[in-house]
Amino acid sequence: MATSKTSEAVKQITDLAGALQAPRITEAAQRLADQARDAGWTHEDYLAAVLEREVSARNASGAQARIRSAGFPAVKTLEDFDFDAQPAVRQQVAALASGAFLTEARNVVLLGPPGTGKTHLATALGVAAARHGHRVLFATATDWVTRLADAHRAGRLAAELTKLRRYGLIVVDEVGYLPFEQDAANLFFQLVSSRYEHASLVLTSNLPFSGWAGVFGDQVVAAAMIDRIVHHADVLALKGASYRLRGRGIDSLPSIRTTAETPS
Ligand code: ADP
Ligand code: MG
Numbered sequence: 001m002a003t004s005k006t007s008e009a010v011k012q013i014t015d016l017a018g019a020l021q022a023p024r025i026t027e028a029a030q031r032l033a034d035q036a037r038d039a040g041w042t043h044e045d046y047l048a049a050v051l052e053r054e055v056s057a058r059n060a061s062g063a064q065a066r067i068r069s070a071g072f073p074a075v076k077t078l079e080d081f082d083f084d085a086q087p088a089v090r091q092q093v094a095a096l097a098s099g100a101f102l103t104e105a106r107n108v109v110l111l112g113p114p115g116t117g118k119t120h121l122a123t124a125l126g127v128a129a130a131r132h133g134h135r136v137l138f139a140t141a142t143d144w145v146t147r148l149a150d151a152h153r154a155g156r157l158a159a160e161l162t163k164l165r166r167y168g169l170i171v172v173d174e175v176g177y178l179p180f181e182q183d184a185a186n187l188f189f190q191l192v193s194s195r196y197e198h199a200s201l202v203l204t205s206n207l208p209f210s211g212w213a214g215v216f217g218d219q220v221v222a223a224a225m226i227d228r229i230v231h232h233a234d235v236l237a238l239k240g241a242s243y244r245l246r247g248r249g250i251d252s253l254p255s256i257r258t259t260a261e262t263p264s
Contacts, residue, residue, distance in 0.1 A: 028053040066130035099132035107233040115242025118204035134168030148187040176207035185216040
């Protein structure tokens, strides 16, 4: 029941919310005021409820913007993932979903044959990170190296690495599909080093760590890289046949056995 005094107050709230660029406060103020009167809320309860509407709407639109700008090949979520196909990682992934690994600058490595959900889970962890307020960038290992090589040529590699450290999460998909030249391996090593104990990486690979020497062309570089990546990391081993081939009467492809050469 709005008296002229309350309707004046509502108008003032609308103006003030406009000045704050907080449109949800305008929407919530009147509706929650009625609810507050009916339910006998304290002034503090009411103010908290109104502010909460604005903050949660801002977080949601911030998350949407972070998800859009992350560069995911397709948006996939943990809710979309069928853990019955990968029961061994269910608990590990549930623990990662809280986003605590990001504040601890821990890494996640997803290993497994093609089609087992590595890109899906890497994306889903990225989406969860964006929802937790972290900036995220997703690209394949090859794309990361191209980006770093461009920066290096332009004399701004250090600046690029500093800029990337402001992202709470960088996803490196498909480590191992293409072997790196020595320069590329060194650039990739710099990316890993610059994030070590500062910000998280999620990496996916179809190769076990023992196969990484072949990717980085050098046992010493590969060992130093793996050392930094796994020092604070969760390693998730995905198993089994390709999810893509389910229900098609094909249990496996010859290429699945020789994981190294098959992009997916
Ligand atoms: P990988 O990167 O390991 O080759 P992807 O993550 O690209 O595999 O998975 C291939 C396709 O199958 C994607 O469309 C992905 O969403 C889907 N997929 C894979 N595993 C699952 C799963 N357990 N539940 C739901 N979808 C899955
Ligand atoms: Mg993939």
